[in-house]
Amino acid sequence: MVLTTFLIGVITVSIIGCVLVVYVVNNFDGTTGLPNLNNLSMDATSIIWVKNENNGSWEEYQHLEGVNSIWVDMETIPRYMQQAVVAIEDERFESHYGVDWKRTISAFANLIFHFSDIEYGGSTITQQLIKVTTGENDHSWTRKITEILRAVEMEKLYTKDQILEAYLNNLPLSNNIVGVGAGANYFFGKEINELSIAESAVLASITQNPSRYNPYTHPQNVRQRQLLVLQKMNELGFITDDEYIQAVGEELHFKSSIRHSSTWDYYVDLVIEDIIADLCEQYGYTKQYATQLVFYGGLNIYSAEIPAQQAAVEAIYKNDANFPAHRESDSEDPQASLFVMDYNGRVVATIGG
DSSP, rough: HHHHHHHHHHHHHHHHHHHHHHHHHHOOSSSSSOHHEEEEHOOOEEEEEEOTTTTEEEEEEEOOOOSOOOOOOGGGSSHHHHHHHHHHHHHHHHHHTSOOOOHHHHHHHHHOOOOOOSSSOOHHHHHHHHHHHHHOOOOOOOHHHHHHHHHHHHHHHHHHHHHHHHHHHHHHHGGGGEEEEEEEEHHHHSGGGGGGGGHHHHHHHHOOOOTTTTTTTTTHHHHHHHHHHHHHHHHHTTSOHHHHHHHHHHHHHBBBOOOOOSSSSSHHHHHHHHHHHHHHHHHHHHHHHHHHHHBBBBOEEOOOHHHHHHHHHHHHHHHHSOOOOOOOOOOOOOOOOOOEETSSSOEEEEEEE
C-alpha cells in the first residue's frame, strides 16, 4: 500500500513536471532580450563623425568619454576583486550553467516555508547580469522563468570570463557609479589594479544594496558586509588565513578621484541624449546599459552638425553684449535657445537649455 502510494505520487509529480516543462517551452523564449556581450565589452571609445562640407566625406569630430563608468578588461581586474564578487554573490559560478538550482530551490522553499528569517535570492551572476542590462526587475514568476531561460542561453553563447567581466563592469554602486573601475576611483581614489583585498571586498559589498552600504553615509553597514565577504572568501579558499587577518585589520580610507566634466558642445550633448533615448526605445535597453554603450561601446555616430556653424552660434551666446541687461524687476536673466536647419531639414547647429 505504501509502495503503491509512493509510486502514484512519483508518477503524478512526473506528469506535472512534464506538463510544466511543455508549458514553459511553448510559452517562454530565452533567446530574445539577451544583451550582446561583444557590444558590451566597452574597451573602445565611441566616435562622433561629421560631414566635410567641402568634399562630402565623413570626418572624426568627437571622441566620447564617460564619467560615471570606466570599462576595465578582465586582465586588469585583480583576481581577488573577481573572487570577492563570486564569493558573496554566486559561489558556484564556475560550475553551474547559468542557474544555481540548489540556491534557487532553497530560496523558493524559504519564500514558502520561512525556515529562515533572512531573505536571500537565488539569482546567479549570469542572471543578475541579465537583470541589470535589461532593467527587468519585477517579482513575477513569469519574469523569473524568462530570466532563467536567458541565463542558460547566455552561458551557451559566452565564456565565464566574458560574463564575469561584463557583470563587474555593470555592478550598480552608490551615487550612480557603475562598475568596479569607476568604483575604485570614486571610493578609494585608485585604479582598479591598485585595490587591496580589503578594498575589493568593500566594492563587492556595496552592490547588494547601494544606498544601505554606501561607505560615505553608512560606514558601519558596509564594514559588517565587508567582513562577511572576507569570511566567505576565506571559507572558499580564495584567500589564506594570513590574507584574511590582514584584510580584516586593514584601515580603509575613502576618497574620490573622479572629476565630472563635459567638454563637448551643446549639439553633441543633445546627440548623446537622443541616442540613449533611441537605444532604450528601439532595443529595450535600460538607460544604464544604453549610456554604457554610447560612451564605451565603440559606436560610430554620424551627426548632421556643421561644426563651423555650431562654433559661430556658441560664440554669439557667450558674448553678454548680445543679450539685454538684467533689470531689477526681472526675477531671472533673459534666456534664449536656437535650432539652425539647412534646406534639407537637417539640424546643423543648436544651443540653449
